[in-house]
Structures are given as structure tokens and as C-alpha cells.
Amino acid sequence: MADRVMEAEDLVERITGEALKESGSGDLSKVLVILPNKRPAYYITGMLAEKLGRAFFPPRVLSIAEFIECEMLEVRPGSVPASQMDEIWLLYRAIRENGLFEGFDFHKFYFWGLKIASVLSELEMEDVPDGKLKNLPTENIPKEAKNVISRLGEIKAGFRKALEQHGFHTPALGYRVVSETPADTIAGGWDKIILAGFYKSTRLEQKVLDLLRGQKKTLEIKRKAETAWKTGNISIHSAFDIHSQVKTIGEILKGLQKDFSSTAVVMPQPDALVPVLWNVLEDLDCPYNVTMGYPLKRTPVFTFLNELMKLQETKTDDGYYARSYLSVLLHPYLKNASKDAKPEEMRMLAQSVEARLTAQNRAFVKLEEIESEFPLLKGINTLAARELESVRTAAGLSRAFSGILSFITKYSFAGDYPFSEEFLECVFRVLEELSSALCKDEPMKKEDLFNLFRYHVDNTRIPFSGIPLKGLQVMGLLETRNLNFRRVIVMDVQEGILPSVSKIDPILPESVRAFLGLPLCKDREEVTRRHFMDLVNSATEAHLVYSEQDRDIRSRFIEEIIWEKQKKEKAGKRVYKKDGEFIALARFSTEIKSSSFEPVPKTPGITEELRAMEYSPTKINSYLNCPAQFYFRYILRLEEKEQMAEDPDASQIGRCVHEILSDLFGSFKGRPYSGAREEMNGMLGETAEKVVEKQFGHLKGNIYLIKEIIKFRLKYLLKKHEELGDFTVLDTEKELKAELGGIGQEPGRVRLHGIIDRIDDRQGEIFIVDYKTGQGAHPDKRKKIEAVPEGRAAIRDFVKSFQLPVYVYLFRHGGSREVSYEKINAAFYNMKEMEESRIFGDKIAYCKGRNREQVMEEVFLPMLRALVSEMLDPDVPFEADKGDKDVCKYCSFSGFCA
Numbered sequence: 051m052a053d054r055v056m057e058a059e060d061l062v063e064r065i066t067g068e069a070l071k072e073s074g075s076g077d078l079s080k081v082l083v084i085l086p087n088k089r090p091a092y093y094i095t096g097m098l099a100e101k102l103g104r105a106f107f108p109p110r111v112l113s114i115a116e117f118i119e120c121e122m123l124e125v126r127p128g129s130v131p132a133s134q135m136d137e138i139w140l141l142y143r144a145i146r147e148n149g150l151f152e153g154f155d156f157h158k159f160y161f162w163g164l165k166i167a168s169v170l171s172e173l174e175m176e177d178v179p180d181g182k183l184k185n186l187p188t189e190n191i192p193k194e195a196k197n198v199i200s201r202l203g204e205i206k207a208g209f210r211k212a213l214e215q216h217g218f219h220t221p222a223l224g225y226r227v228v229s230e231t232p233a234d235t236i237a238g239g240w241d242k243i244i245l246a247g248f249y250k251s252t253r254l255e256q257k258v259l260d261l262l263r264g265q266k267k268t269l270e271i272k273r274k275a276e277t278a279w280k281t282g283n284i285s286i287h288s289a290f291d292i293h294s295q296v297k298t299i300g301e302i303l304k305g306l307q308k309d310f311s312s313t314a315v316v317m318p319q320p321d322a323l324v325p326v327l328w329n330v331l332e333d334l335d336c337p338y339n340v341t342m343g344y345p346l347k348r349t350p351v352f353t354f355l356n357e358l359m360k361l362q363e364t365k366t367d368d369g370y371y372a373r374s375y376l377s378v379l380l381h382p383y384l385k386n387a388s389k390d391a392k393p394e395e396m397r398m399l400a401q402s403v404e405a406r407l408t409a410q411n412r413a414f415v416k417l418e419e420i421e422s423e424f425p426l427l428k429g430i431n432t433l434a435a436r437e438l439e440s441v442r443t444a445a446g447l448s449r450a451f452s453g454i455l456s457f458i459t460k461y462s463f464a465g466d467y468p469f470s471e472e473f474l475e476c477v478f479r480v481l482e483e484l485s486s487a488l489c490k491d492e493p494m495k496k497e498d499l500f501n502l503f504r505y506h507v508d509n510t511r512i513p514f515s516g517i518p519l520k521g522l523q524v525m526g527l528l529e530t531r532n533l534n535f536r537r538v539i540v541m542d543v544q545e546g547i548l549p550s551v552s553k554i555d556p557i558l559p560e561s562v563r564a565f566l567g568l569p570l571c572k573d574r575e576e577v578t579r580r581h582f583m584d585l586v587n588s589a590t591e592a593h594l595v596y597s598e599q600d601r602d603i604r605s606r607f608i609e610e611i612i613w614e615k616q617k618k619e620k621a622g623k624r625v626y627k628k629d630g631e632f633i634a635l636a637r638f639s640t641e642i643k644s645s646s647f648e649p650v651p652k653t654p655g656i657t658e659e660l661r662a663m664e665y666s667p668t669k670i671n672s673y674l675n676c677p678a679q680f681y682f683r684y685i686l687r688l689e690e691k692e693q694m695a696e697d698p699d700a701s702q703i704g705r706c707v708h709e710i711l712s713d714l715f716g717s718f719k720g721r722p723y724s725g726a727r728e729e730m731n732g733m734l735g736e737t738a739e740k741v742v743e744k745q746f747g748h749l750k751g752n753i754y755l756i757k758e759i760i761k762f763r764l765k766y767l768l769k770k771h772e773e774l775g776d777f778t779v780l781d782t783e784k785e786l787k788a789e790l791g792g793i794g795q796e797p798g799r800v801r802l803h804g805i806i807d808r809i810d811d812r813q814g815e816i817f818i819v820d821y822k823t824g825q826g827a828h829p830d831k832r833k834k835i836e837a838v839p840e841g842r843a844a845i846r847d848f849v850k851s852f853q854l855p856v857y858v859y860l861f862r863h864g865g866s867r868e869v870s871y872e873k874i875n876a877a878f879y880n881m882k883e884m885e886e887s888r889i890f891g892d893k894i895a896y897c898k899g900r901n902r903e904q905v906m907e908e909v910f911l912p913m914l915r916a917l918v919s920e921m922l923d924p925d926v927p928f929e930a931d932k933g934d935k936d937v938c939k940y941c942s943f944s945g946f947c948a
């Protein structure tokens with residue numbers, strides 16, 4: 051056992067003190083400190099420098115993983131850590147030798163390989179005897195996993211042999227080898243060894259630590275265990291979503307008035323790193339330092355490489371898919387890049403190609419055709435496309451990717467983007483790994499190679515490990531282990547993240563884990579709780595932020611803290627009771643008008659424009675949902691540019707469906723449906739083909755599939771229409787106009803217009819149909835409505851959309867003949883459910899006790915007039931309304947009011 055074991059609340063401080071006891075002269079080079087993780091090393095060295103105030107020989111501070119690698123150099127000189135690609139390749143070979151995964155190519159096995167490698171590593175680290183691996187329970191386990199479990203012992207032995215034959219080791223094998231070295235040969239040459247911060251080690255780690263503890267020169271410092279939340283220093287912030295979490299963090303940091311010493315923003319997930327950096331830290335103008343593993347697949351460098359792979363994957367004999375080609379050419383990395391032209395010339399060139407291909411509505415294009423008109427693109431086309439055409443091996447892929455990345459690094463602004471250096475360095479490291487992998491020359495299909503690369507990137511993290519310890523620290527949760535901060539701000543404190551979700555393990559489900567004596571779900575939660583409690587309790591100020599939307603649930607740790615607070619505290623100034631709980635004010639989640647968008651006053655010019663405007667239901671609904679959105683779209687006329695999207699999007703498909711239905715039903719105007727349906731069915735294929743081809747170009751690949759799906763769905767729609775009883779189509783795509791009077795503001799009336807998808811005569815009733823490919827917003831059918839609600843937001847909560855009431859009004863007042871409201875109905879036709887949702891009906895609450903005329907005159911039109919009056923009122927500015935999450939989610943202008 052160690053001669054001394056002690057406890058400390060602040061590990062860094064205690065380690066520093068113990069190290070200094072060894073030598074007051076400043077030579078600590080004979081002191082070895084071993085910790086579970088690396089990060090505290092920088093703090094220990096920093097504190098020593100501060101305490102000594104002069105030059106000194108620092109102690110060696112290693113993570114346990116680094117210590118094992120150093121010992122391996124002594125015990126097995128020549129053995130090197132296997133790269134992930136080599137590890138999975140050797141495992142693949144070992145498994146195939148055991149007759150498993152027959153018919154699985156390497157790329158297909160890779161996904162399983164990562165799982166199996168992790169299982170083998172855990173079995174090794176937990177020192178599970180091979181004898182226990184026989185006869186493992188395999189009930190309710192997938193077939194592939196069952197086969198693996200039944201042969202785990204052989205696979206483990208074969209894999210180890212293969213590693214050793216190639217002079218490789220994995221981290222687990224390193225622990226095994228070091229744990230088996232004689233106690234007197236381990237960690238020789240040190241005067242003092244300090245083990246610090248170890249908690250719940252694996253069995254093999256325990257063995258290694260026990261070898262060290264057995265030496266007289268070893269001292270162990272354990273972190274004092276926290277057993278209850280110190281609630282007095284904790285503030286809890288509820289937010290609306292990730293963006294409002296980021297904003298909440300910005301507000302907390304602003305309140306610190308640039309005193310960021312010993313302050314950490316902790317992110318259990320890396321998703322919000324970029325928003326935090328760009329939206330918060332850049333504004334604060336303070337030094338900061340990022341320490342966390344960031345997924346490579348989230349970087350623009352991988353996005354670019356993925357575009358190159360997609361370009362190859364969509365290539366046919368007719369050439370490259372035009373949309374994919376444009377995505378590559380217009381990628382920010384490439385559109386400014388050229389050796390032979392200035393960046394602005396290249397940008398214009400790329401835009402000319404886009405304009406040309408869009409105008410020609412080309413689905414596929416050959417590189418030679420483009421180059422005959424734009425010869426400057428030849429070099430880029432070769433690097434970005436031709437070089438990848440013949441790639442068949444990992445080494446070849448590495449060469450091709452390295453070529454294009456070297457080019458953009460040299461000739462574009464790629465290197466100027468934030469963190470480009472780290473991103474590019476990581477990608478080049480991955481490419482280097484590919485080019486030297488054992489499987490580097492293994493021939494594969496191009497598509498398989500791409501998938502292999504994607505799997506590999508999926509598991510690669512960029513290890514941001516900034517050194518400066520001054521300024522604000524932005525950290526992953528794991529990186530905070532064994533560190534104390536004066537102030538911590540933790541985001542994403544919610545279930546599934548803190549603690550994380552226990553994914554179902556296909557190879558080692560809980561029952562098998564229990565049988566083998568491996569840590570269970572509850573053990574993993576206990577470790578997370580301990581780290582999190584240490585972090586929060588050691589701070590004098592802790593802010594916990596979480597989202598409260600859809601399925602997001604705040605963490606069980608927050609529930610415990612609230613419970614403790616409820617027992618101990620009364621609501622203070624920073625804390626208020628919400629539903630009986632203690633939650634800090636989170637204005638981004640609870641207040642509707644929470645954006646930083648300043649309301650825009652209506653100038654005389656704008657008021658004039660509003661009075662002269664013609665109002666469609668879309669415009670009216672835009673104002674109803676959010677006046678700011680209306681302002682951006684119809685006053686500033688900010689519209690998203692129509693782009694050649696990578697895939698046909700839902701709105702394009704929706705337009706196609708509308709046009710096909712208009713053509714079909716339009717061809718049979720005036721004829722009863724019962725007599726026309728067969729003929730319509732016959733016309734469907736040709737009409738769909740014509741319309742889809744016009745919209746998307748040649749009927750190849752996924753375009754052909756889209757057409758087939760549309761055809762299939764519409765065939766079903768025609769059948770379902772039989773259930774409507776016999777009807778006659780009177781018109782399709784009918785434009786109607788009318789004036790609406792009784793407006794409280796000048797000029798007292800406005801012009802309305804609308805285009806109605808279809809108008810039927812259903813046994814003497816006029817029936818207005820609007821096709822919806824998604825859900826149509828419909829007035830709340832459960833509300834009775836006695837009086838007109840006051841204010842736009844209240845009207846919106848009931849009406850949701852004025853589309854159908856406006857159509858009914860337009861038909862009544864703008865049609866070629868006078869028809870009473872009693873003879874008109876209107877409905878959204880939901881194309882997914884193939885169902886109608888009508889505006890008038892006996893079971894609808896607002897219709898109870900009213901005829902249709904009364905519903906229009908007492909319910910819808912007064913609300914419409916009130917809304918339009920507010921719209922024209924010069925004293926009511928355009929405000930942002932974030933009350934409806936779905937509206938904001940799909941709004942093109944969210945960037946203006948974030």
C-alpha cells in the first residue's frame with residue numbers, strides 16, 4: 051500500500067504543495083505526478099511557477115494513459131500504438147479467420163468492428179478471465195452479435211496475436227503488459243511519485259496503481275468525496291432552445307464585467323461550441339481558450355470532402371449531377387480558389403456557371419462541356435472530380451483528398467476561417483493514417499471506400515487543448531475532471547446528456563455485463579454524478595442552463611438540486627418560483643418578446659405602401675404570425691434567393707403536385723367525377739412525367755423516383771376522392787379579387803386577392819379546396835368564440851391562418867356570381883392523410899348555434915378587420931413575435947432577430 055493516502059478539496063493546490071515539499075530548491079525533475087487525465091498538468095505547472103516565482107525544473111506530470119505508453123517503451127521497445135484503422139483491420143482479419151461476418155466487406159464490417167474493439171478493450175481493462183467468456187447468455191441478441199459473443203474468447207486471442215505480430219498494441223494491451231511487469235521495475239528513477247484524483251478505476255488500472263502504491267516513494271491524494279449538492283451557490287436557468295441557452299450564457303458572462311479569471315463555460319456536448327464562440331465570446335472581446343474534443347464531421351473541411359464524395363456518387367453515364375457539381379464549385383473553399391485568376395474573377399466565374407446551368411435546367415453535365423466555355427475551370431475540375439473518378443484504394447483516396455486540400459489551403463481563403471488550422475491539421479492526420487494503413491492498397495469499390503472514410507471520420511475528434519490558462523475557459527465536461535473553478539457555467543444540463551443516455555449495447559447488453567461483472571448503467575451514472583458534483587460544489591458560483599422544449603427534460607441532477615433548494619431556501623432575488631420550483635429568470639424561454647430585434651416604426655412612406663398593398667392570405671398570415679417577418683418579406687422585400695438545391699426540396703415537390711392536380715382536374719371541368727375518374731387515371735402518368743420533367747429536368751435517378759412516388763400517391767388520391775360523393779370541378783387555379791371594407795384605419799378598405807387550387811360543385815354546394823402537402827394551419831375547432839379576441843397574438847391563437855376565411859370571402863364577393871355564404875364551404879386537403887379538414891361543420895365549436903353567414907360576420911371577418919386595422923396603424927410598430935416555435939423554425943429571417 052502507499053505509505054501515505056490523503057484527501058484534498060483542491061487537488062491542484064495539494065499536489066503542488068506536496069511536490070514543493072520534496073524540493074525547495076526548484077528542482078522537481080525527480081517528481082512524477084500521475085493523474086487520470088492530462089488537463090490538470092498545465093494548472094500544476096502554472097501554480098508552481100506562481101509559487102516559486104523563478105525558473106525551476108518542473109515535475110513530470112502525466113495522465114495514466116501517457117504513463118502506460120512510457121512504460122511500454124521500456125517493457126516492449128518497438129511496439130507502437132495501433133491506429134484505429136489498423137486496429138479494425140486486424141480485428142476484421144481475426145474475426146474472418148474465426149468464420150464470422152461471412153460476406154461482410156471491410157467497409158461494411160467497420161461499424162461492427164468499432165463496437166467489437168470497444169468490447170474487447172473493456173473486457174481486457176476489467177480483467178475478465180477468458181474462462182468466463184464461454185457460454186455467455188445470448189437470448190434476445192441480434193444474430194451477428196450472438197455469433198460474436200459465442201466466440202469472444204477466440205476472437206480476443208486471435209486479435210491480440212495479430213496485434214503483436216505487427217508490433218502494435220492497443221491502450222488496453224498496454225495496461226495488460228504493464229500490469230504484468232515485476233513491481234520493482236515499474237516507474238524506476240523517480241524520488242517521489244504522486245498519484246492523484248483516481249476514482250472508480252478499471253481492474254487493470256487498479257493493478258497498475260497497486261504496483262505503484264506498493265513503492266515507498268508513492269503518495270496518493272484522493273479528491274474529497276462530495277455527498278450532497280451545495281445549493282447556495284447554484285443558479286438554474288431554463289432556456290427555450292440551444293440558441294437561447296447560448297444567449298443566456300452571453301448574458302451571464304456580460305454580467306461578470308470582464309472578470310473571467312477562473313471561469314469555465316462547460317459543454318457536455320460540442321454542438322453549441324461554434325454558436326458560443328461566434329455569438330458570445332467574439333462580442334465579449336476577451337481572451338478565451340477551448341479544451342474539448344470536437345467532432346471532425348461537423349467541420350467545414352469534412353463537409354467539403356463529403357460534397358466531393360457525393361459528386362462522385364451521383365455521377366452517371368450522362369455526366370455529373372448538376373446540383374452536386376454546383377455545390378462543389380460554389381463551396382466557400384473553392385469558389386475563390388485559383389492559381390491563375392484573382393479570387394473575385396473565380397467567384398464571378400462560379401456564379402456564371404451556376405446561372406448557365408440553372409437557366410438550361412440541366413440535370414447532368416459533362417466536365418468537358420463546362421470547360422469548353424470556361425477553360426479556367428479545368429484545373430479545379432481535375433482536382434475536385436477527375437482525380438476521384440478512378441480511386442479504388444485507401445491510399446488513392448488519401449492522395450486525391452490531400453491534393454485538393456493542399457490546393458485550397460494554398461490558393462483560397464480556407465485557412466482564414468476560424469479554427470481552420472486545427473480542422474485541416476486533423477484531416478491531414480486522418481489522410482496520413484489512411485495512406486499508411488495496413489489496408490491501404492486493398493482494392494475496394496469507390497462507394498465503399500467513401501463509406502469507410504465516413505465511418506472513420508464519424509469517430510474522429512479534434513482535440514482542442516488550448517494551453518493558456520488565463521481568460522475564459524471553454525471546456526468539455528471530461529476535461530474539467532480534477533480541476534476547481536471559482537465560477538462555472540454548464541449548459542445542456544438535461545436528461546440524455548447529463549447523465550448521458552445509455553445506448554443499448556448489441557453485444558454486451560446489461561444482462562451479459564452483469565454476468566461478466568462489468569460496470570452497469572447505474573455505475574456509469576454514479577461516475578458522472580461524482581464529476582459533476584465535484585465541479586459544481588467546488589465553485590463559488592455555478593450556473594446550470596438547460597432547454598425546455600419538445601422532448602427536452604431537465605437533468606435528474608437539477609431535480610435533486612431543486613428539491614434541496616425547496617427544503618432549504620426561500621425564493622431570493624435571483625430566483626423565483628415557477629410551478630413551485632426554484633428557477634432563475636430565463637427570459638429567453640418564458641417571455642414571448644425576447645429577441646434583440648428592435649421594433650420598427652411605420653414611417654409615412656411605409657404606411658402609404660401598406661394602404662396601397664394588395665393582400666393575399668399568405669401576406670395576412672405572415673403579419674398574423676410575426677409582424678417582423680412581414681416587414682422583412684413584404685416591406686424590405688428580403689427574399690431567399692432560389693438556389694439549385696442539392697436535392698429537390700419539399701416546396702418544389704409541392705409545386706409539382708399542385709400543377710399535376712390542376713392539369714388533371716382542369717381537363718375535366720364541368721364533368722361529374724364519377725364519369726371522369728377512369729380517364730383521369732389514364733392521364734396521370736403522362737401528366738406527372740411532363741410536369742416533373744419541366745420542374746427538375748431529365749427523369750433520371752432520384753428524379754425518376756420522385757415522379758413514381760408522386761404518381762403512386764396521386765393515384766391513391768383519385769381513388770380516395772370517390773369517397774367525397776359525386777362532384778363536378780368548376781375551376782382550378784382560380785384567381786379572385788375583392789375589397790374588404792370596415793377597416794378602422796385609413797383608407798377604410800383594402801384589396802384582397804387569392805388563387806384557389808380547386809372549386810367544386812358538390813350537389814349544389816360550392817366547395818373550395820386547398821391542397822396541403824404538410825399540415826394546414828386551421829382555426830381552433832374546439833373554441834366557441836363569443837367575442838373577438840383583442841390584439842394580434844390573441845387572434846392568431848384562435849385563427850392560426852386566415853387562408854380559408856379569405857377564400858370564402860373572395861368567392862362570395864369576387865366571383866362571377868352572387869352566392870350566399872350558406873352555399874359555400876372550404877377545406878384543406880391533406881395530401882399525406884388524404885383527408886379534408888373543413889371550415890364549416892356541425893361539430894365545430896365556433897359554428898355551434900351559428901349559420902355560415904354568422905360565422906363569417908361575427909367571427910372571422912371582425913378578426914380579419916381588426917388585424918388589418920392594426921397592420922395599417924402607424925402607431926403600431928413591426929415587432930418580432932417568437933411565440934410560435936414552428937413559425938420561427940421555418941422563417942428565413944431568424945438571423946435578423948436572433
Ligand code: SF4
Nearest residue numbers: 676930938941944947
Ligand atoms: S424568426 Fe420568428 S421572430 Fe424572427 S422574424 Fe421570423 S417569425 Fe419573426
